[in-house]
Amino acid sequence: MPLTVHVAPHPLLDAGAFVARFVQPIVGTQLARPASAPFSTSEEIKTAVRALLRHGGFKPSGRSKPASEYLVAAAAEGRFPTINAGVDACNIASLHAGLPISLVDVDKLDGELSIRIAPDGTSYVFNPSGQTIDVSGLVCLYDAQGPTGTPVKDAQRTKTHDGTTAALSIVWGTTALPGRTAEVTRWYRELVASIPGATIEDVALAPASRR
DSSP states (O other), rough: OOOOEEEEEOOSOOOOOOOEEEESSSGGGGOOOOOOOOOOOOOOHHHHHHHHHHHHTOOOOGGGGGHHHHHHHHHHHOOOOOOOOHHHHHHHHHHOOOOOOOEEEGOOOSEEEEEOOOOOTTTEEEETTEEEOOOTTOOEETTTTTTEHHHHOGGGBBBBOOOOOOEEOOOEEESSSTTHHHHHHHHHHHHHHSTTTEEEEEEEEOOOOOO
16 A cells, blocks of 8 residues: 555645665665756746745745755855765756755654644744744645644654665646646656666545545
C-alpha cells in the first residue's frame, strides 16, 4: 500500500509527492549533478507561488518567502548548498522549477498525513537552535503531532538527517501553472532514482473527508 496524504480542498494547490528509499543512510549517498534542467524559473512562476501561499492569509515575504526563492538567491550569490544526495536533488529541482519542495523523514512522521491550511496561532521550531516560525494561514503538511512541512520551512522534528533512509517529498505546485507540477515531479523523481541504490515509491494524494 502506498503512503497516503489526505488533501483538503484548495483552489490553487496542485501538489506532487513521492517517497525515496535509500539502501544506506542518506549521508553516504552520492548524486551525479545534471548538466542542465528541462525547465527554469521566472517572475511569472514566482508570482504564482506567492499567490498560492497567500490564499489562506499567510504573507510570503522577508524571512517567510518561499524556500525556492532562497535557493535562487543562493545560487546567484555562488553559495548554493551541498548537503547530501537526497537533499541536493530536492534543492536542484526546486531551484530550476521555482517551486518549493518539502523533504521530510518518513520514519519521523507520526500517524495519518494531511495537507491543509494552518489555523491562526500555528507555529513550530524549524532549526536546531530552536527558532520558530508562525505559519498561520499557510498550506502545510501535517502528521498527528502537527505541521511537518511547508513551502517556506520544514519542521525541525521531521527533517532528514545523516541517518535518514526514507524521505517523503512534497512539491508545492499551483493550478495557475498547468502541468508544471507533474513535469517537475517527474524530473525530480528521475534525479533521485539516479542515486545508487535509491528506489522510488508513489504517494497517494487523496481528497480529505469532509467532517
